[in-house]
Amino acid sequence: MTLQPGYSINSTAEDQDSDSTPLLEKEVEKITATPKCCSVRCNLAAMMFFGFAVVYGLRVNLSVAMVAMVNGTNDQSSLNSNVSNECPVPPHTLDNNSQSSEQTDGIPTYPWNSETQGMLLGAFFFGYLFTQIPGGYLSGHFGGSIFLGGGVLGTAVLTLLTPLSAKLGAKWLFALRALEGFGEGVTFPAMMAMWARWAPPLERARLMTFSGAGSSFGAFVALPLTGFICHSLGWPAVFYFCGGAGCLWAVFWFILVSDEPRTHPRISDQEKDYIINSIGSQGTPHGWSVPVVSMLFSMPLWAIIIPQMCSNWSYYTLLTSLPIYMDNVLHFDLRQNSLLSALPYLAGWLFSVGAGVLADTLLERELLSVTVVRKIFTFIGLFLPAVCLLAVGFSGCSGVLAVTFLTTSSALGGFSAAGVYINQIDIAPRYAGMLLGITNTFGTIPGVLAPIVVGYMTKDHSVMGWRHVFWLSAGVSAFGAIFYVIFGTGKIQSWARTDEESEADMHN
Template sequence: MLSSIITLPLHAMPLTNGNSINTAPLDEGEDTEPLIDNDPIPPQCCSARLNLAFLMFCGFSVVYGLRVNLSVAMVAMVNTTDPEPALNSSVVSACPLPPGGDNISDSFHQPAGIPGGYLSGHYGGSIFLGVGVLVTAFLTLLTPLAAQMGSHWLFALRALEGFGEGVTFPAMMAMWARWAPPPERSRLMTLSGSGGNFGAFIALPLTGLISQSLGWPAVFYLCGAAGCLWAVVWFIFISDDPRTHRRISKEERDYIIKSIGSQGTGHGWSVPLLSMSMSVPLWAIIITQMCSNWSYYTLLTSLPTYMDNVMHFDLKSNGFLSALPYLGAWLMTMLSGLVADSLIEREVFSITVVRKLFTLIGLMLPAAFFVAVSFAGCNHILAVTFLTLSTTLGGISAPGVYINQIDIAPRYAGFLMGISNTFGTIPGVLAPLLQDTSLRHTMAGWMKVFWVAAGINVGGALVYTIFGSGKIQPWANTEDERAETEKERSRSIST
């Protein structure tokens, strides 16, 4: 689901409960939120951190609008360039037309994720996030020209866009490691990351409308221009670190710095690669996100095809109905972030339990509705309803596994995001390849597509429930934190 794309941070210092950050003892196995002094907390309304979240939200809305526009626009492109179907076409209409062309799936890969996350963690994420969106938007402006030159040029252009888009989420993670107070991370990060769902929701119907009204090239000109405009605003108003922000209040700056502590600094040039590669919680994140992304890429690249070839909705209805699931996911993502933070702040559950609970629900319920879609047959209302509910409920996992990198390793959150995002694009390659074109033109074929997606979702939920964790990992601590932990151990042994 689209919530799968959301990868965000949480946890700053492994402190046990207490009233002061200076008096709370360290415990390597603790996964409760670090508490701060009883100073008044600066309100979020009109704050620098909320403005940052909103601008990120807008940026990811643009990125995912650019990402999905080809899925709908391609229907118009194919109809324009090849209006007459081949005489020997073997396409079989799976359902009758609803009362009263084939789509070329486009998987938008992210090969720059790992280096982008590494450099963002070292230098700061604002430049990489801004440049990533700007490059993607500029290349989108060239899409009509590439399409005229041939399919190979279009494929190459979309691959280059993947490089630009691939650095954005790791850069976001690196920035939140420095900006998001631990008690607010779920809501801030789910707000910013939910821009992906919102962008898909807006772009899918808008692309169909623009294609029919102004022609398909206008889709890429307008979307590309919006991305370039966003980049200008981003570079004017955003800073990597609250210490260097020109418009932040002293109260808010001190609150953020004190609550995050030493984990809110860059990780330097060296990273503990061996320890990371042997980290079970990290592999639980990677595997679970890959499983969830399978469902996401299935819908992202194939839903317009399903609506067009199987349900026979027209281009305008296709875009609107394909967008409905992402509206639900956007709303559910933001609501889940608020609930998750509330459970952690009130100490109802530990971070580990919250992450597992939201991930389990956010993967199992969508799997159930994927199965339900396969039994809906040609009932247009049920099919759209079940698909919408499946993606909507997938938003519950947003404050779960998708922000877990910052729980286990705040300083390396951007780099870990790059790793998990890179692995997470594998389903973007495999899912369309395994969904053979002829298979997806029959109802029986689509049943297999939905059943496979449901089974993979369930597998990911079980893996994370068993092996996931919200505890900061020993290899992620700073030198000072490791030394302090050793001191505390020595004191406990001596007493």
């Protein structure tokens, strides 16, 4: 039997059949592998990291700025009457809240009720849903750099128009936010399509988790920074800063980044050959025709979709409702609220980066197969956070315990970044961008439904209502972990193989 390009010389036939990720031959790796530090592929990961930090800054800025944009003085008494008194209220909380709500002279505020605010905050997802799959499909065919860069640039330019659209009316702001979501929807599928051509199989986890961790870092920075800018300069400055940062990043992106190693003007021949030879034919663009029917009936793909939906249920529950929980139940003042709401994202960012390095190390040393690595990291990243969410439900009025368990849950959740969240590139590298578009489309559904369910379960603002919220999130997350352990795989699917690979398999 001749050695197939991209297979490890030390792997067994059984391993190659179960996890046919194109791994480098050891002898070739020693000759052609290039240092990871300061390589073009690592520079690409850094550019993506800051790009997704900007993306999440553009996404969450309205959530914080809304507090300053709305004139809520008329509703304050009714709001206070609805807040749970089961937990003691610190005497300084009301004073801090009143001071934080003061607005700079000349900054407009709007009489939007809670329903209007909810509509505006959810407008982003209406646009976000529609461009995931088309973005992944087009990125896989044409290359992802134009779509990732264009998505961030377009969203940044629209963000600069936010103060004007708010002045024109809520309907204009709703339309603007929907367009922002429409533009941002292509970014993550484009990232996956680019890594399918740039990431050597033994470096996938660390490169992809580091670049994707920019989203958690962006949320961690944006939440307190947006509150500080609102308090110091007024809420319009938030959108000018965020939009300007996005435009500046796009300039560097289009100058420094190429779709694939073959077209990069500054990559060394050694690094180019290493990447191209390690990825093999799976690093080539797919054609206009894609195996849609095979994808729809592929259990490994559904083994990615279902756990991501389950994981996102907890994620979007915390993203949209954690500040409300900290205010209504734990009675943190606004400044404490913004800082503590950001803390779980810091933990998730750090642990996701570490998980990527650990996962690649296990594969490099051939200690575990791709399938086993993905299942272990997914189980840790979904099931153990579920246990922490259960504990949050039992924390009662203890702010210290609640924040500790929530932060631990987000930290452990970072492990899934090296598990199910990059599994698309394992089962179908050529179609990874489109598969991420499909899984992200389904994964956005909890972003629409979770806030509605939370609002229904916590309408009386009681500790018991929030306990049910955390228990539900825990149960959904645990189900996703078990589902993936049963049905997940790291094997390249038959419908994703190139003609050359299929023909080579027939000869062996």
